[in-house]
Structure formats: structure tokens, C-alpha cells
Amino acid sequence: MMLILLFLFVLLGSPLHAAVYSEDCFNCHEAFKKKPIHGDLSCTSCHSDIKSIPHDEKLIRAACANCHKRTTKRYETSVHHAQGLECKNCHDVHAEKEKKGCTSCHSDVAHKTLPSRDKHLATLKCVACHGDLDRSRVEVTVTLPKGATLERNAIDRDGNGFVDPTEWHALEALLDQRFKGFKLERQYWAGGNAHEIVSKPATCSECHEKRSRFATAVVRIADTTSYSLQLSPWVFIPEFPPLTLFNKTVHGQEGVRCVDCHISQKKIEDTVCHQCHQEVYQTYRGSVHAKKGATSCTDCHNPHLIKAYKELGAKERIAVCSRCHKDYITRHEWLPNTSLHFDYLECTTCHSPGSEKSMVFFFSKKAGKTGKKEGALKYEDLEKHFGGNVNLKGLIDQYAKNMVKSDEIGRLLVDLKKSTGENIFVDAEIIVTKVHHDYSVTRLKEKECVTCHSAQAHFYNSMYLNLPGKERHIYVPVKGTLLSSYPIGMAIDFYLLGEEKITKKDIYAFFGKAAPGQPRDWKSLGFKWIDFSGVILMILVLLGLLAHGLLRILVRR
Amino acid sequence: MKKVYLHTLSIRIWHWINALIVLLLLVTGMQLRMPELELIPKFSMAVLIHKYVGFAMAASFLYWVVYVIANGCFRRYYLLRPADARVMGKQTLFYCYGIFKGKENPFTPTAERKFNPLQKIAYSSVMLTFTPVIVVTGILFSDIFFFRRAIDLMYGVRVLDALHVIAGYIFLLYLAVHIYMSTLGHNAFAHIKAMIVGYEEEPDEAHFKGKTAHK
Numbered sequence: 040m041m042l043i044l045l046f047l048f049v050l051l052g053s054p055l056h057a058a059v060y061s062e063d064c065f066n067c068h069e070a071f072k073k074k075p076i077h078g079d080l081s082c083t084s085c086h087s088d089i090k091s092i093p094h095d096e097k098l099i100r101a102a103c104a105n106c107h108k109r110t111t112k113r114y115e116t117s118v119h120h121a122q123g124l125e126c127k128n129c130h131d132v133h134a135e136k137e138k139k140g141c142t143s144c145h146s147d148v149a150h151k152t153l154p155s156r157d158k159h160l161a162t163l164k165c166v167a168c169h170g171d172l173d174r175s176r177v178e179v180t181v182t183l184p185k186g187a188t189l190e191r192n193a194i195d196r197d198g199n200g201f202v203d204p205t206e207w208h209a210l211e212a213l214l215d216q217r218f219k220g221f222k223l224e225r226q227y228w229a230g231g232n233a234h235e236i237v238s239k240p241a242t243c244s245e246c247h248e249k250r251s252r253f254a255t256a257v258v259r260i261a262d263t264t265s266y267s268l269q270l271s272p273w274v275f276i277p278e279f280p281p282l283t284l285f286n287k288t289v290h291g292q293e294g295v296r297c298v299d300c301h302i303s304q305k306k307i308e309d310t311v312c313h314q315c316h317q318e319v320y321q322t323y324r325g326s327v328h329a330k331k332g333a334t335s336c337t338d339c340h341n342p343h344l345i346k347a348y349k350e351l352g353a354k355e356r357i358a359v360c361s362r363c364h365k366d367y368i369t370r371h372e373w374l375p376n377t378s379l380h381f382d383y384l385e386c387t388t389c390h391s392p393g394s395e396k397s398m399v400f401f402f403s404k405k406a407g408k409t410g411k412k413e414g415a416l417k418y419e420d421l422e423k424h425f426g427g428n429v430n431l432k433g434l435i436d437q438y439a440k441n442m443v444k445s446d447e448i449g450r451l452l453v454d455l456k457k458s459t460g461e462n463i464f465v466d467a468e469i470i471v472t473k474v475h476h477d478y479s480v481t482r483l484k485e486k487e488c489v490t491c492h493s494a495q496a497h498f499y500n501s502m503y504l505n506l507p508g509k510e511r512h513i514y515v516p517v518k519g520t521l522l523s524s525y526p527i528g529m530a531i532d533f534y535l536l537g538e539e540k541i542t543k544k545d546i547y548a549f550f551g552k553a554a555p556g557q558p559r560d561w562k563s564l565g566f567k568w569i570d571f572s573g574v575i576l577m578i579l580v581l582l583g584l585l586a587h588g589l590l591r592i593l594v595r596r
Numbered sequence: 597m598k599k600v601y602l603h604t605l606s607i608r609i610w611h612w613i614n615a616l617i618v619l620l621l622l623v624t625g626m627q628l629r630m631p632e633l634e635l636i637p638k639f640s641m642a643v644l645i646h647k648y649v650g651f652a653m654a655a656s657f658l659y660w661v662v663y664v665i666a667n668g669c670f671r672r673y674y675l676l677r678p679a680d681a682r683v684m685g686k687q688t689l690f691y692c693y694g695i696f697k698g699k700e701n702p703f704t705p706t707a708e709r710k711f712n713p714l715q716k717i718a719y720s721s722v723m724l725t726f727t728p729v730i731v732v733t734g735i736l737f738s739d740i741f742f743f744r745r746a747i748d749l750m751y752g753v754r755v756l757d758a759l760h761v762i763a764g765y766i767f768l769l770y771l772a773v774h775i776y777m778s779t780l781g782h783n784a785f786a787h788i789k790a791m792i793v794g795y796e797e798e799p800d801e802a803h804f805k806g807k808t809a810h811k
Contacts, residue, residue, distance in 0.1 A: 196741070372644070373639075373640030373641075373643050373644055374640075374643070375643055375647065375737070376737075376739065376740045376741065378741060379740055379741045382741075488628070488631070569758055569761050569762055569765070570629070570761075572765075573761075573762075573765035573768070576765070576769060577765070577768060577769060577772070580769050580772055580773065581772060584772060584773065584776045587776070588776065588779075590696055591695065591696065594696045594697075594698070595698075
């Protein structure tokens with residue numbers, strides 16, 4: 040009994056018992072009663088110097104750092120800390136809504152100097168630019184209509200686990216076409232901490248050039264299964280050239296200075312461009328495209344682009360047009376193997392009748408095992424083979440004299456394959472080599488395969504081999520038809536159909552009425568023997584049936 | 597006149613649907629092959645019709661395979677037998693010569709034996725060789741990129757195209773002969789009518805005897 044009494048005495052007399060309950064505090068501080076107090080903490084958790092009620096008038100300031108050690112440490116690097124702001128300036132721990140947003144202080148931030156201000160402010164949180172980001176990425180969610188499924192390989196067509204801009208455009212077209220009612224949400228997710236607001240906001244180049252922010256993007260397809268794929272962030276964040284590289288751009292090299300174009304703070308107007316590009320401007324201004332669509336030069340052209348138009352491959356050229364013409368794949372559904380065509384053609388191959396189109400060959404690489412295309416050979420690859428400072432001019436002269444023949448390309452190809460040990464092949468594209476600026480024609484007549492798929496196709500008269508130079512690509516004219524000598528094998532990925540379709544000329548040639556110099560033997564027909572035999576057989580069979588029928592009628596009579 | 601039930605309803609429906617499919621494919625196919633023909637007002641329309649009707653052809657062929665092979669029709673009607681070898685010459689002779697003399701067709705279709713040996717050869721080669729070739733090559737054409745590996749195995753698109761077009765010409769030739777032969781019944785429309793109503797009206801023995809006697 041004595042022991043129990045002693046225990047009670049010690050217990051009741053200890054500081055534990057002396058702790059003040061929050062309910063007791065509310066007797067005086069009634070205003071805090073209805074508000075949540077910092078989670079489930081009691082008043083004395085922070086106001087730890089209150090041992091009894093009534094307490095001293097002057098209390099020690101509650102120290103957030105006792106609990107929020109890491110955050111306080113991070114906050115110490117922040118510009119807000121440097122300005123002398125404390126936790127309570129943003130966080131009212133007694134208030135119902137505990138956190139203050141950035142706008143509660145910075146309500147009138149104009150962001151006057153921010154280009155595309157509304158776009159940026161609508162999509163990005165303050166920390167995206169003003170914070171020190173741990174992680175950031177663009178998250179795209181495509182929600183398909185109920186019950187619909189979309190196979191992974193229909194999006195990632197080359198199977199490299201990455202959706203490049205071309206594949207993304209193809210996906211957009213596919214969604215429009217087959218998944219009516221789909222939803223596409225885009226979020227620029229910035230994993231930054233509001234405690235680490237930096238003094239200087241991120242520069243444009245961090246997103247648009249160096250890509251240290253929003254360097255990755257992921258698309259999640261939400262259908263019956265739901266899966267994610269890595270995606271090129273370039274689709275959503277356009278690339279800007281760095282000023283340091285301006286001297287390498289075509290304009291830079293021609294000696295154009297910033298102030299020559301940037302004559303005011305406003306968007307650059309066409310008058311600036313036509314100071315130099317008078318002729319092109321006149322052609323374009325009268326065209327339907329200019330009147331109805333892209334009205335100013337900069338709608339299509341980025342004057343800071345490092346690559347000249349000739350440096351761009353078919354896919355990059357399509358990317359220029361597809362910024363507006365997003366539905367280009369859907370619109371070409373009539374074209375058999377639509378996507379495949381767009382691997383080898385650019386829009387203006389058909390839609391700019393005044394331009395000169397050429398078949399442009401280039402060396403390309405394939406991955407060893409998978410056989411997947413890895414893209415065009417770069418200057419560095421040539422360096423590996425020929426040593427430093429490749430003299431392309433000399434290289435060509437070694438094989439030909441300013442004009443290559445198909446067998447010379449073949450020899451270079453074999454050499455390159457041997458020395459690099461890589462799977463190199465000759466790829467080709469049919470692209471514009473001399474630009475005419477009238478894109479108004481939709482050219483219904485061109486919806487005929489034989490315009491391109493025939494030996495008479497216009498681009499056979501203009502062929503080039505494109506070699507990657509250190510600064511610029513070099514276009515070397517090609518002599519003779521490369522494809523006819525290497526239908527498959529050398530240019531295995533560039534098949535042409537329809538060359539074997541027969542014409543009147545071939546029939547005359549075969550029956551000996553050929554003009555001198557025309558081929559006249561069976562072999563010269565090539566694949567044309569199919570049509571040739573087919574038509575002749577058909578005529579014979581019809582004649583036979585006709586004779587049989589006539590005879591029947593005659594006899595019966 | 598006696599009535600013989602030759603064609604079941606399902607085979608009749610299949611026949612006419614398939615006929616429409618083949619006709620559409622031949623016309624659009626010719627347009628694609630020779631754009632200057634201008635059979636179809638818009639080239640793009642020809643491309644799309646050919647593509648989608650092509651898939652219908654694949655489905656139609658699949659139906660035929662399941663229907664004809666699974667229920668034993670193939671063995672019963674299409675398989676050549678030793679006996680066929682003997683009548684083959686007779687049958688050919690009839691078409692080339694006897695028919696003009698008003699002779700009796702050596703073969704009379706019955707519910708058990710629908711086709712003469714020449715028909716057996718024609719139908720089974722079209723259905724078992726040329727249709728599969730044209731359907732498979734057509735499917736490969738529908739997405740060259742997707743089927744690239746298979747196409748490379750068969751030495752490229754040129755060979756694929758050659759096979760598809762050769763089979764196409766054979767269909768065209770077959771169709772001409774098939775339509776003509778359909779008029780060789782006891783009157784010009786007897787076979788065609790049979791393919792619509794199912795029953796073929798055949799003159800009885802006496803009719804032929806009477807006819808010969810009359811001559």
C-alpha cells in the first residue's frame with residue numbers, strides 16, 4: 040500500500056503530469072479552438088516553454104527547425120531566406136489554410152519579358168522556372184474511349200522504346216482517325232521544392248536548348264491495359280538555337296547581325312525578311328498558302344536555325360509543315376503504306392510543283408543485331424574511317440570527278456563497311472533540292488503511283504549523293520540510275536514498284552518497230568513480261584471464246 | 597425436265613458475294629496497274645476500294661476454306677479421282693468439238709458429283725493456289741513496313757508485286773472463261789439460274805434422244 044502511494048506521488052509530481060492540455064489553452068485562446076493545429080500536435084509541442092497555466096507573458100519563439108530540419112536547411116539557400124523572410128511569413132500554422140501560395144505575395148507579377156507569356160503561365164507552376172528542380176518531365180496522358188485498345192507497337196513503330204516526333208505525329212493522326220472521343224492531357228511536372236526558390240529564374244535555354252529542365256517526357260496510354268512510353272520532349276518544347284552558335288547559322292555566316300532583323304521589340308515582320316529575300320517573298324505572297332494559312336515568313340521559318348534547308352532530312356522537313364498540318368497522315372490515307380511513304384518523302388515533294396525534286400542518296404547505319412535504322416552517317420563517322428579533318432572534296436575525287444557513278448558509291452560503301460565494321464547501307468529520299476515557294480497546289484493528278492514509281496520519274500534526272508561535311512553537307516551529283524543497277528541489295532530499303540508496267544513503246548520495241556537504239560529482246564522487258572504476257576493471253580482467250588461462241592450460234596442455227 | 601438440287605443456299609450467297617468482291621478487285625486492280633485506263637473517277641478511291649475489298653476477299657476465302665473443307669465438300673466435289681482421268685479427254689473433246697455437233701455432255705452434274713474433271717482442276721487451282729497467293733501477297737502489301745521481314749524473305753517487294761499481279765491476271769483469264777462456260781448449260785442461262793435458285797433444270801434422257809432423233 041505504501042509502495043502504491045509512493046508511485047502515485049512520484050507520478051503526479053512529475054513534469055509529465057505537469058504538461059498543459061490544449062483544451063486548457065482554448066479556455067483563453069478560444070479563436071484557435073475550431074482550427075486544426077498543425078496536424079495532431081498539441082500547443083505545447085511547439086510552445087514547449089509553457090509548463091503550467093497561466094504561462095509567462097513572454098514566450099520563446101516556436102522553432103520550426105526542431106522538426107523540419109531538412110526543409111529549413113533547404114530554405115537557407117533560398118532567395119526568400121536571404122530576404123529575411125521566416126517560416127511564418129508563408130505558413131500560418133494556426134490558420135485553417137496553412138499554406139500561402141506564391142501569388143499571395145507576388146500577385147502582380149507581369150512577366151513582361153517572358154516570351155509567349157500566357158502559354159508559359161498557363162502550363163507551368165512557379166517552381167518550374169523559379170525553383171531548383173530535383174526532377175521534371177512532361178507527362179502526357181492519352182485516355183482512349185471506353186473499351187478501346189492501342190498496341191504499343193502501333194505507337195513505337197521502330198520498336199526502340201522511344202516515341203520520336205514523327206511517331207508522335209503518326210499517333211496523333213491515328214487517334215483522330217480511329218479513337219474518336221479520346222482525351223489528351225499534358226502536364227509539365229516540376230518536382231521542385233518551393234523552399235528553394237532561386238534568385239534568378241531559369242533561362243530559356245534550360246528548357247529550349249540545353250534541356251536541363253524538362254529533359255524527358257512520357258506518354259501514358261490509358262486504355263484497358265494502360266502503359267507508358269518514353270517520348271521526345273521536343274514535341275512539346277520547341278528548340279531554340281543558342282546565341283553562341285548564331286555565327287554558324289546561315290544568317291550568321293552571311294554576316295547578318297542581330298539588329299539587322301530585331302529592329303523593334305515586336306515580332307519580326309515580313310518586311311524584315313524581304314529586304315534580302317525579295318524574289319521568294321513575291322512568289323510566296325501571291326500563293327494560296329500565304330493568303331489562307333501561314334501569312335508571315337516566321338510562321339514556317341526559324342531564322343536562327345543552324346541547319347540550312349539542304350541539311351534537313353525528309354523527316355525534319357515534314358516536321359516544319361506538320362506543326363500546322365498535324366493531320367497529314369490521316370489526309371493521305373489514300374496513299375498505300377502511308378507512313379512508309381513519309382519515311383522517304385517530304386511534303387513539298389508533291390505539293391510544290393515548281394520546286395526541283397531530286398533523289399538524294401546518303402550513307403546510313405543499321406544496328407548490328409536488330410537491323411533497325413540508326414540514321415544517317417555523320418561527319419564523325421567518316422573521321423573514324425579517313426582520320427581527322429576529312430577532305431570531302433578529295434574523298435569524292437578519289438572515287439570520281441565531281442560526279443559519282445553508282446559503282447563508285449558501291450566501292451566507297453564497301454570500304455566504309457570494312458573499316459568501321461558497321462552495318463552501313465545506302466539510303467535514299469526524294470526531296471526538294473531547289474525550293475519554289477508556291478505550296479498552293481494539292482495536285483490531284485499526282486495521286487498516281489507511276490508519277491514516281493516508274494523509270495520515267497522526274498527525279499531520276501536529278502540525283503545527288505549527300506555527304507556529311509564538317510560544317511555543311513555536300514551534294515555530289517550522281518551519274519546514271521543507281522536504283523536500276525541495284526534494285527534490291529544495295530538500296531534494299533528503297534523499293535520502287537511499277538517500273539515494270541508496260542507502255543506502248545515497249546510493245547513496239549518488242550515487235551521490232553522500235554526506233555534505232557531501243558531494246559528489242561525478251562530480256563529487255565524485265566518485269567514487264569507480266570503485263571506483256573497477261574495482255575496477250577487475255578486477248579487470245581477472248582478471241583478463242585468469241586470464236587467458240589460464234590460457232591455455237593452458227594451450228595445451232 | 598428434271599430438277600436437280602446442286603447449290604446450297606450458303607454456297608450460293610458466298611458465290612455471289614465473292615463474285616462481287618472479285619469484280620471490284622479486278623476493276624480497281626486494273627486501275628491501279630494502268631492509271632491511264634480511268635475506270636474509276638478518282639485514283640485514291642480505287643486505292644481504298646482495292647485495300648478494303650481485299651480484306652473482304654481474305655474473309656471470303658477463309659469462309660470458303662472452313663465451309664468447303666470442313667464439311668467434306670472438298671473431298672466429295674473437288675478431289676480428282678482415277679475415274680476422272682478417263683473422262684477428262686472426253687470432256688475436252690466435247691467442249692472443242694462435240695458441242696458443235698449437238699452431242700450430249702458426257703457429264704451431268706448431280707447432287708453427289710457436281711463438277712466434271714476440268715471444272716475440278718480449274719476450281720481447285722483457283723481456290724487452292726491462286727486465291728491464297730493473291731490473298732497472302734495482298735495482306736503483305738497492306739503494310740509493307742509491318743511485314744518487312746517476311747517480304748525480305750521473299751526477295752523484296754518486286755517479287756511480291758510480280759506474284760500478286762500474275763495471280764491477278766490468272767483471275768482475269770479465269771473469270772472470262774468461267775463466265776463464258778456458265779452459258780454452256782442446256783440453255784444459256786441454266787447454270788446461272790441454278791446458282792441463283794439452287795436447282796438446275798436438266799433435260800431428261802428422252803429429251804436428248806428425241807433431239808438427236810429429230811436431227
